[in-house]
């Protein structure tokens with residue numbers, strides 16, 4: 001479980017995340033949702049110890065994050081951030097092998113088991129054929145797959161992903177999220193696509209201007225009413241045999257009837 005209590009963060013005098021309680025339950029996928037600039041990446045950076053909250057605290061399986069060494073943390077938590085698509089002049093295979101570092105000692109670098117795991121995770125993300133390519137020469141989507149493979153190579157118990165689908169084609173968006181669901185590990189994932197969130201997340205936390213406006217199971221939280229208020233677009237929610245689907249339209253589109261009121265309340269905080 002990853003838990004943040006009362007997380008607040010400010011850049012200079014500007015507070016961008018305010019008193020956020022967030023809980024990614026063990027073995028479940030928590031989606032972090034909200035418009036641009038609402039504070040999702042800032043929450044991710046606090047949850048993973050990249051930045052320290054101005055106030056509040058983060059716990060990993062009940063233990064304060066600050067009590068972990070870097071190595072112990074990296075053995076448990078793998079993080080893929082938007083800015084981690086670097087331009088390093090190394091091969092894809094070497095990039096993925098970096099994910100093994102938390103499990104290695106100075107004298108046990110990249111043994112046969114590490115190579116087997118690197119090949120296996122590359123296959124899982126559909127990038128085995130890229131192993132010998134230079135990372136910097138890959139497309140955005142290919143780089144994204146490799147960074148996810150590197151995170152999986154860490155064999156983490158917790159996974160934190162900031163917009164992992166933004167460069168991926170539609171088929172691989174689904175393949176990736178289905179694969180992550182199959183891992184069954186505690187996951188926090190920032191998503192902009194609300195249909196993907198509804199399909200693959202167990203729970204969601206919705207941010208608006210640095211405040212939590214809703215937190216709880218997808219089906220309860222993601223009402224048309226809530227989303228319309230948060231994103232400022234018209235939303236129609238369809239509960240289909242394949243799960244929840246949203247249709248969106250501009251608010252001033254008068255050809256579309258107004259959304260039915262949702263059945264869940266805002267602030268369904270746990």
Ligand SMILES: Nc1ncnc2c1ncn2[C@@H]1O[C@H](COP(=O)(O)OP(=O)(O)OP(=O)(O)O)[C@@H](O)[C@H]1O
Pocket residue numbers: 011016034035036037038039040041042043
């Ligand atoms: N380095 C920085 N210096 C100053 N302000 C920043 C910095 N990084 C982010 N911010 C501000 O903090 C707020 C929250 O940003 P954050 O990146 O957490 O939002 P987000 O929800 O992840 O946005 P997006 O969906 O656009 O990625 C925004 O107003 C942003 O402009």
